[in-house]
Amino acid sequence: MPTLLPRRLPLARTTRRSPLAALWLALLLALLPAVAKAQASPSTVIAARADTRTWSEQLEALGTLRADESVTLSATVTEIISEVSFEDGQRVSAGDELIRLEDSEEQAQLRAAQALRDERRNALSRASQLQSRNLAPRANVEDSQAQLRQVEAQIDEIEARLAAHRLRAPFDGEVGFRNISVGSLVTPGMALVTLDKLDVVKLDFQVPESRISLLSRGLPLTAHSPAYPNKRFQGQIESIGTRIDPVSRSVTVRAKLPNDERWLRPGMLMEITLDGASRQALVVPEAALIPEGRRQSLLVIDEAEMTAHLRDVSIGARRAGRVEVLDGLSAGDLVVIHGSQSTRDGQAVEVLGIVDESTSVAEILSRSRPAVAASAKADDA
Structure with missing residues (x-):
């Protein structure tokens, strides 16, 4: 019968920690207090309030200027x-x-015709006097009148040639x-000089037939030219074309712009903005949006706890740095417009300022720089 030998147990493996791993562990332990402190400290942000404004359907187009009246004078x-x-x-x-x-020949012809007219007038006067005394027949008076009318017609013809x-x-x-x-x-037919009436200019542009319902005579518009980056020209629609172009499926619209300062010239390209029917809409600065694919979110500040919470919203039209919010927000809500990248959902926030019509982000940052620097020094200490 074979003898059963006791099974040898494996010796415990001695693990050796590499110096590099130990260094990383020590560094991690050293950073933990700083990370915890950073998580506990509030994020510095700038905010704005959602407000209700008059919002209108906007239509943008490109147009070309024309003189109100324009002609090329030529000789006949x-x-x-x-x-x-x-x-x-x-x-x-x-x-x-x-x-x-040069009209010297026509002037000579005019003087000759005028002299003949004087002669015919005298002849008519003499014939009339004789006829009144029954010394001449009535036919002589009528012949003198016809001859006078003939020479007067010749004078009119010469004066017309002189006008040319x-x-x-x-x-x-x-x-x-x-x-x-x-x-x-x-x-x-030879072109001699152009003449343009420029105190008012016409602006012609195309509008898709799908947007024709937004158009009406007298509708105000704003036009802008790259030649004057800071200037906006106001005008209104004067007329709308009676036909739709079957190729471009658009209608031609003509507006008029005052041009008393003569800044605008025929042929200039203008960028046009038309405001259609207006409505009341809830809007926020466009900088508050946090896009993620098709999803749009805002950081809304809970003013009681001074914490920021991520909230999904539905947006509508965008206009001049502002965006319409259709759902997910209420009027008066405070939203983060600067500092959202360093702010997490549920994190405490410190509001440096609130942007409104009289205050900008740049002004708030300029005023808050000394305070931020002092706070950073206190945290370091």
């Missing part, structure tokens, strides 16, 4: 320029003579560049 006869009465960019009034063409030798401003406006000189030969 072949003649030589005898006088130019304007300079580049000069403002002129309706009826001012701008260009005169003088180019006058049809309305008040500003002339363009002077590209002609005295002595130049002009022909019918």
Whole structure:
């Protein structure tokens, strides 16, 4: 019978701790108090209140400016320029003579016709006197009257030709560049000078047919040009096109903008904002939003406990740094707009200031820097 030997138990393995692991453990133990202190200290934030404002459907478009009145003056006869009465960019009034063409031949014809008219008037006067004394037939008087009317018609014809030798401003406006000189030969249809009425300018732009319900005559709008970054031009819709473009599916809209200072010029590209029907909406600064995919959240401050809590919200339209909140928030709620990245859900907060119409984030930060620095020194001590 085999002898059963006692089973040898394995010797206990001696574990050796590496110096690197010991160093990491010591560092972790040293940082634990600082982490705990940081978790206990409140987060410094800047806040704003959710408020109810008048909100309107906005429509944005691009448009091109046109002069209120614009014309290119040209000659209707072949003649030589005898006088130019304007300079580049000069403002002129309706009826001012701008260009005169050589008209000496027509002036001579006019003087001859006027002399003939005087002769015919005298002949009519003599025939009338004789007829009144029954010394001449009535037919002589009638012939003299017809001859006088004929020469008067000739005078009107000559004066019309003379008017064609003088180019006058049809309305008040500003002339363009002077590209002609005295002595130049002009022909019918030849462009001589442009004239634009610029105290009011037209603004044409396209609006999709799906938004045509927002349009109405007299609707105010705001226009902006990259040429004047800090200037906004106010105007209103004057007319709406009667047809929809079958290709672009849009309608042409024309507005008018006052331009007393002559800042706007025909051909300029304008960015247009139209305000449609208005409503009351709950809005907060756009900086308060914390996006995460399709989810939008806000850090709402519990003013009783001074803690921030993450809250999901539904948002609507955005406009000029503000966003409409459709659900998840109430008017008067205090939301974090600066410092949200360093603030966790449920963490205590210290509000440096509340942004409103008269106070900005930059002003609050500027005022609070000395206090923040002193608080940091106290914490270090």
